[in-house]
Amino acid sequence: MAELLYRLGFGSSKRPWTVISSWLVVLALAVGGFVAFGGTLTSSITIPGTPTSQVTDRLTEEFPEAANGAxxxxxxxxxxxxxxxxxxxxxxxxxxxxxxxxxxxxxxxxxxxxxxxxxxxxxxxxxxxxxxxxxxxxxxxxxxxxxxxxxxxxxxxxxxxxxxxxxxxxxxxxxxxxxxxxxxxxxxxxxxxxxxxxxxxxxxxxxxxxxxxxxxxxxxxxxxxxxxxxxxxxxxxxxxxxxxxxxxxxxxxxxxxxxxxxxxxxxxxxxxxxxxxxxxxxxxxxxxxxxxxxxxxxxxxxxxxxxxxIPQIAGPAEVVGLVIAGIVLFIMLGTLVAAGLPILTALIGVAIGAAGTLAFSGMIDMLSVTPVLGLMLGLAVGIDYALFIINRHRRQLKDGVPLHESIGLATGTSGNAVVFAGLTVVIALAALNVTGIPFLGLMGTVGAVCVALAVLIAITMMPALLGLAKHRVLSKKERAAADATVAAATRTASTGKHTAAAEHASPTGRAPQPMSTARAVLTAVGSVVLLAVIAIPFFSMRLGLPDGASEPPESASYQAYETLGEKFGEGRNGPLVVTADLPEGLTDTEIVDEQLDVAQQLQGIENVTSVVPAAVSEDNGMAMFQVIPEEGPNAVSTEELVHTLRATEPESESTNLAVAGTTSGFVDVAEKLAEALPLYLGVVVGLSLIIMIVVFRSLLVPLIATGGFILSAFAAMGGVVAIYQWGWLATVFQVHHPAPILAFLPTIMVGVLFGLAMDYQLFISTGMREAYAHGSSARVAVQQGLKAGRSVVIAAAIIMISVFGGFVFSESAMIRPIGFGLAFGVLVDAFVVRLLLIPALMHLFGDAAWWLPKWLDRILPNVDVEGASLERSHGYSDPELAGADGTDDAGGAGGPDGGGRDDDPALTRV
The missing domain is CATH 1.10.287.620 (Helix Hairpins)
Known part of the structure; x- marks a missing residue:
């Protein structure tokens, strides 16, 4: 794979306009498809097979006019x-x-x-x-x-x-x-x-x-x-x-x-x-x-x-998030050209993804938030994946590697890691289809496609743009230093006095020192306690769907909702439709008597304000009632009322009381999604363990990483509950009406955060693995890998948080908690789990962290995620992760396992 990506990157940099024009054609086709076939998005969330859906289908048959929109x-x-x-x-x-x-x-x-x-x-x-x-x-x-x-x-x-x-x-x-x-x-x-x-x-x-x-x-x-x-x-x-x-x-x-x-x-x-x-x-x-x-x-x-x-695909808040990401890129990369390229490629990727997604909206029912989720993910991972490649390319240029060779190597090494990282996100999102919930599966599929596009653009269009940019991705000072490095390397080669040991010597002449065991214990315990405390609100989480109360206070929807509640009772915002099957052979008078008997029974149920006998079907087989609850659609009492009504047996001759309506649909969707979450979490956790065992050739590291992901996921959901359900910091996050959490948010968060957590785990742990394979002690390797990978993880996390955070202040009540949940999830996973908890646990476990049974070692495939074999074949290696004596004791960069990492601080000709 690394060699193939090398050739792809090298070829793209040589023929940049061919690659760029190809992607522009794809963009044009996507936009054309949207214009020609795009349809209407919906804000109504339904799941086939739920009790509400079944009753609605019957209502459509028995009361065609009643099934029409209103x-x-x-x-x-x-x-x-x-x-x-x-x-x-x-x-x-x-x-x-x-x-x-x-x-x-x-x-x-x-x-x-x-x-x-x-x-x-x-x-x-x-x-x-x-x-x-x-x-x-x-x-x-x-x-x-x-x-x-x-x-x-x-x-x-x-x-x-x-x-x-x-x-x-x-x-x-x-x-x-x-x-x-x-x-x-x-x-x-x-x-x-x-x-x-x-x-x-x-x-x-x-x-x-x-x-x-x-x-x-x-x-x-x-x-x-x-x-x-x-x-x-x-x-x-x-x-x-x-x-x-x-x-x-x-x-x-x-x-x-x-x-x-x-x-x-x-x-x-x-x-x-x-x-x-x-x-x-x-x-x-x-x-x-x-x-x-x-x-x-x-x-x-x-x-x-x-x-x-239908919510806008992007608004001012999202633009602000993109600007913050650009500032982070400029600080890290040092030039406007280098900072602008990841944003440009990410924008092209999300434009293709969004337009292509909307092109199918005329053929399938698509939730309005679906393309927005694709936009979120496409922007975030698109910028990050491009950053990994351009960052590697810049370091190689500063070390004197020729332009096109550097682009090819960056694509074959960092691009290889990008493909793997993107694949984990794609699989995690595509796995949403196992929930059996159509709209959620579609959201996962669209998100997976947008991430896949980000990967493809990163390994093709980014090399092409880097070929056009040439050395302008470096500042003038960096270009001068790179020229001096090339000149020095040329003089050394002409005198024949260059040695590997001299090249590999660190500036200080000694390897990084491991953290103390006491510090590792305190860090691990403190991180776990912090995450556990943040996760406490999760255990009181209620799921639901947004109603008019979640709209902006200045909007007509919100004011209408408030006026209805104040003047007519909260229940008028969440009426229920109740049906009953009538006995056969009744006269008109007997039918009315039966209606009244059922209505009076319903009226006597707790939390019911009024009952309106609405209609009887043409064949006199079904009666329909409108039941007004005492409280609003997301109230606990209303949810209990739905279950009570379904469990009630009519006292008259009628049978089969059933409940439908928007409020009933809220309850059913929330419960269906809650039931699907454990299954999906199990799939994701199992997938996490398998992937990381293959990549890191260890049993303990995957367990640590997966445990950290579970902690960060629960902590992220705890933060969402505290803000959007409990109302903490309501003014800051513009939460004027705390309510149950968006029903599908936990499932989406698990899928997305899993993929991103595996990305960060890859950038941290592969560096540790490579240093350990090069002969460093396990605890020293932890520090080496952390030092090598933390800068790119921090930058990538800040960019992710900026992009996701831009959606926190969206006008849509569905999008806001998604943006916050993903931004907060990245924050705790990157800065608490990956940069604090994982290094501390790896230090405490020492050599045991890398233990793998020999029989399993023999049958596992050799996954060269970082393209170490490509480095060796092209005559480059990473000095920071080599042995202390300057030699590659473990058999070259990556060691016998072929492990590698993305954030190599220098590449040196050997």
């Missing part, structure tokens, strides 16, 4: 007075105007909604009065009908009595006729009897007519009774509906769209597409229409779900 806008009076009628009308007109925007499905005007609620209340009161009137009329009608029935019954009794009398008279008449006929009565008597019969027949006809009238009256009564029964049923149904309406009103009485004091109101904007598919341009038009409205005395505040913008 956002809130808060109106408040500037002077704290009640809205005037004119202001209310202007707000209503504004919401109508917003509703006409293409891509907006509908809007809910707060005053119209509140008026509808008031009208509903009035309708219920009117309905109750009408119901009472109807009941009274029904009672009066029933009473009248009962009187009529009584009269009919009396008439029937009279009729029956008359019929009995008539029947008795007829019987007497029939008997008299029979006697008369038997006695042969005269015709006159028979005529008299006939007249009596006629009178009885007439009376019977009267009775029959009366009976017919009575039956007719009874029929009318039955008809009236049926009518009254129908009215009674209607009254009963009305009573049921009225009772349901009153129960519904009771449930929703605390859910308001206009505050009780009349100084604030909340409107809703619903889109025609799901939230993930709503174009940013549509949201921007909605927000601009709202904020540009001129309503005297009214502030219009689009909430976070409307106004949350």
């Amino acid at each position: 956002g809130s806008v808060v109106f408040r009076t500037a002077d704290g007075s009640e809205f005037t009628a004119e202001q209310e009308q202007q707000i209503t007109d504004l919401m109508t105007e917003v509703g006409d925007i293409e891509g907006v499905d509908s809007t809910l005007d707060p005053f119209t909604t509140e008026q509808q609620k008031a009208d509903g209340q009035q309708d219920l009161e009117d309905g109750r009065a009408e119901l009472e009137d109807g009941r009274q009329q029904l009672e009066d009608g029933q009473s009248q009908l009962d009187d009529a029935v009584a009269q009919l019954d009396a008439a029937q009794a009279e009729l029956d009595s008359g019929q009995e009398q008539l029947d008795a008279g007829q019987a007497q008449l029939d008997e008299a006729r029979a006697q008369a006929e038997a006695a042969g009565s005269p015709a006159a008597m028979m005529a008299q009897l006939q007249q009596q019969q006629a009178a009885l027949d007439a009376q019977q006809e009267q009775l029959d007519a009366a009976r017919a009238q009575l039956d007719e009256g009874r029929g009318e009564i039955e008809t009236n009774q049926a009518t009254l029964d129908e009215s009674a049923q209607e009254l009963a149904d009305g009573e049921t509906e009225l009772a349901q309406g009153e129960q519904m009103l009771t449930l929703t009485q605390d859910y308001r769209t206009v505050s009780e004091d009349g100084t604030a109101a909340v409107g809703t904007v619903s889109f025609t597409l799901p939230a993930m598919e709503v174009e940013q341009g549509i949201k921007d038009e909605v927000v601009s229409t709202l904020t540009e409205a001129d309503i005297a005395g009214v502030e219009v505040l689009p909430a976070n779900d409307l106004s949350q913008a």
Whole structure:
């Protein structure tokens, strides 16, 4: 690998414009891809397969319109007075105007909604009065009908009595006729009897007519009774509906769209597409229409779900961090040309990485912070990796090595270390895919690609630029000294008096002295205690996602969030969507009863403020409710409420209570990421041990280095918790609302810090290994390696901290803690772990630190990280890490293990 990189660097320096133009073509292609295929980034974090995601999928099927995106806008009076009628009308007109925007499905005007609620209340009161009137009329009608029935019954009794009398008279008449006929009565008597019969027949006809009238009256009564029964049923149904309406009103009485004091109101904007598919341009038009409205005395505040913008790739704070990195480079390298080249190559690398990443945003859902993470890493490692090569090249030039040969050697030695260091970062980031969380895997992949680009540019474009810069990477004084060195070397060669021993002699004539054991113990114990103390807050870490409270205080999102909490209750910032499966075969009335039963049960659960029965699916199979918690979306009580709701069994016939919504999604994402962290940490730690055993050919050094990484990672996360969750130093870091830690931050920090920690471990430990292999005692080798590597580690760490620190004051609530976590993590790992703890432990373990079983030594591959074999093959070696007598007792630079290091203070022709 070293020889291949040597040739690559040497060739790039000889043909600089070919290499540079090739990278510019790649940049142009990346930018062209972004312009042609770039899509919309998202700020919504979702994980497939979580309970929230599963419920959301069902909601999309059962309630298509409910699955569409929506956002809130808060109106408040500037002077704290009640809205005037004119202001209310202007707000209503504004919401109508917003509703006409293409891509907006509908809007809910707060005053119209509140008026509808008031009208509903009035309708219920009117309905109750009408119901009472109807009941009274029904009672009066029933009473009248009962009187009529009584009269009919009396008439029937009279009729029956008359019929009995008539029947008795007829019987007497029939008997008299029979006697008369038997006695042969005269015709006159028979005529008299006939007249009596006629009178009885007439009376019977009267009775029959009366009976017919009575039956007719009874029929009318039955008809009236049926009518009254129908009215009674209607009254009963009305009573049921009225009772349901009153129960519904009771449930929703605390859910308001206009505050009780009349100084604030909340409107809703619903889109025609799901939230993930709503174009940013549509949201921007909605927000601009709202904020540009001129309503005297009214502030219009689009909430976070409307106004949350995609964070800028870079801002003023990031530029300041880059300037600080440039200052560090100038101090270390001494010339503007040398200081500018690492920044130039890093910028080209991140431009390609960012544009290339965004080119895929039109094809895949990409979190808005993903390209920003790539930018962070690309800038930081891009500058550092270029620094390692140019620093090596400058030293070689000062030692008189020819220009192109020096560039090739720097690429083959330091470039070899850069490739290895970059590979560890790439593997650590790519391993984020093992978590099984798509957006996190994508972030890792993008970060890995940006780091890989930084490596490729460092070993190709940097040599090309160094070829163009020639000796201008040295100051005039350094160039003069280099010329004198070349002249002296030429004179020495001509006289034949040059010896290796003279060349290898140190200025003081003696090797560095090891630290005392007492100092090593104190340093080790002190470092561990310091890291442990800093890590204490980690054990109280809560994970979550940023909400409107995390936005800048001057932003509309933050003010809308605060106004909602103050005027309508904290829970309005984090509503929950609850669903329940309804039993089959219910009537409409029974469905409403079932809704109310479930809603009243939900209302009785602790930490619930109000429950709104929202809708029932078309097939009557699912009911949806909006549940308003007592506290905000990131509150502990809200998280507990989500779990309580999921564990609740409906007391009615409904089944399967489920929870969805943004707040529920926060909880699920945080828990899923927390579950994935131990697995990922295990993968990273195992990877760390394997890589370092191969590189350092030791069992103890990898254990020490990995233990140090774990300490620094926990300390870094402890610092993040102290600042962003506990609120320490809140003013300094502009943390106006402490909240749970960004859910995916710990996982990202582990991946990134692991790669960087291995970089610093490489620069420190390979120097120690090389000095030990050259014959120095283990404890002296610790000092030699530390002396040789600490300057580049310090410079690299300061640059990293500067670049990452530039993101600490970003406008995005997601980016700020990432920037701080990485900057603080580099700080404690580089300055506490690598420069204090590791040397102290290495001193205490002495020779045991480099022990390796012989059987393992035989099967491990020989990884020449620092390209020592390349140095030997080209006739160069490192005098500082040679034996005390000036000879290479261990068989040349790097010894039999081929170990090497990056920060060689001098390279000398042998």
